Amino acid sequence: MKKNILLTAFTSLLFSTAAFANDLSGVWQQIDDKTGSAKAIIEIRKEANQTYTGKIIKITPRPGYTPRELCNKCPAPYTDQPILGMDILKGLKQIKDSNNYEKGRVIDPLAGRIYDAKIRLNSTGKRLTLRAYMGVSTLGRSQTWIRLE
Secondary structure, eight states, X not given: OHHHHHHHHHHHHHHHHHHHHTOOOEEEEEEOTXXXXXXXXXXXXXXXXXXXXXXXXXXXXXXXXXXXXXXXXXXXXXXXXXXXXOEEEEEEEEOTTSSEEEEEEEEETTTTEEEEEEEEEOTTSSEEEEEEESSSGGGSEEEEEEEOO
């Protein structure tokens, strides 16, 4: 009887850890794919419709770079909106039983462009790779984000 209880508790703990590793929710450090430096801190949350949204909660200062405050080249509804607090990632849906997310959209507030997005979360849940592209995934760029929690 004790063995069954211990086995059940261990299995529950194992699956709850695996579920955490599959969840994008949390605070992430965005790493610039060109320079390798920290760019911004993004908070990703799960919406009621089971999609994920990411908001810029802090812009990381970088040497030789003055952060832009407004999204001035961005299409509506982002035009002239503050970058800090902006939802830059929307609509990501998890692919069942995997660490992959797809069908999202991401805006680059510095370039003023909206891209299709997909994410692959590593097995520990501590890093993700965001792939932003237009049309075909192979013609895009990838960024690594690191979980801060």
